[in-house]
Amino acid sequence: MNSISVRALLVRGMLAGLAAGVLALVVAYFLGESRVDAAIALEEAHSHDHGGGEELVSRTLQSTAGLATGVLVFGVAIGGIAALVFCYALGRIGRFGPRATAALVAFGALLTVYVVPFLKYPANPPAIGNPDTIGQRTALFFLMVALSVLLAVAAVIVGRRLAPRLGNWNATIAASAGYVLAIALAYVFLPSFNEVGKDFPAGLLWEFRLATLAVQATLWTTFGLLFGYLTERLLVPKPGTATAGDGSASRAAAAAS
Known part of the structure; x- marks a missing residue:
């Protein structure tokens, strides 16, 4: 694959990662932040020696601008990395087209980067640990x-x-x-x-962990679908232009090699 194609795919991967990050941010805000607030309230209610010091960063800022920055930067970063993995995987893991390869890369990343480690070391809310x-x-x-x-x-x-x-x-x-x-x-x-303390509500812990899993599933599913669409438009010639010239066809062939 030539450097121009790699650069174009990298840009599309980062854009797809950004878009996936936006949707993941929505899920994180509406599903996860309420559970975090509940865990913090529970922790403060059971803390008898709370120092009462001022927060360096307010909870409101953490749950809005802080959350958005973290999720969107993460989305762009993993989008770029996944695009580079896609460049290597295309044509090397089977006779899959760009969309199928993008979906496999996204699913493999979700499984190996998050689900497998999550099953051993699951996410915990602030009150636990x-x-x-x-x-x-x-x-x-x-x-x-x-x-x-x-x-x-x-x-x-x-x-x-x-x-x-x-x-x-x-x-x-x-x-x-x-x-x-x-x-x-x-x-x-x-x-x-x-x-996990015996007095921590099992339902809240379960809901928090499901929320974190939903965020990652949303991120990688959106990325796989959107990046697959963008790569197919870049690498696969349209039926009406397939015979007009060999440039697009050769570009797709070079991408798969």
Whole structure:
């Protein structure tokens, strides 16, 4: 793929990530912020030695401008990274067109970057967690993310090498089984944390975690659909112009090579 196509796809990936971030922001604000407020209120109600110091950043600013900045910057960043992954994956993971490849990249990112680490170290609202373990918990979460991504890449490589001997379907099953087994071993051997107090409402915890999952699902689903549409318009020639010249056709062929 030439540098012009990569640059064009990178721009489209960042734009798609921005648009996905906007929708994810709406979900985060309406589904997540009310649960955060409820958890903070619960924490303050059970805190008998609350210092009463002034907040460096007000809760209102955190839930509006702060939330928007974080989600939108994250959306643009992951859009750019996913676009680069798409550039490599197109034509190398099977005979999939741009839309299908974009959907697979988005689904794979949602699964490996968020869902798999989430199942081991789920998100917790502000009222949960020991401040003394926050550094360890953060490091282990990012370690789980790195392991999940690296193992997924290894599974794709193994699947491609097994395909000529086993066939695409059997190779995919074998590689996926290897990924699941390796993740299961990581789940077993990495430390776990159970810092949820007995007096914390289980319903609120469940709703908060579902809200965080909904934000990520919205982000990656929107990105996959929009980026697939944009890449198809860029790389696949229209039926009426397919015979007008070889430039568009060669561009799509170069993208898949």
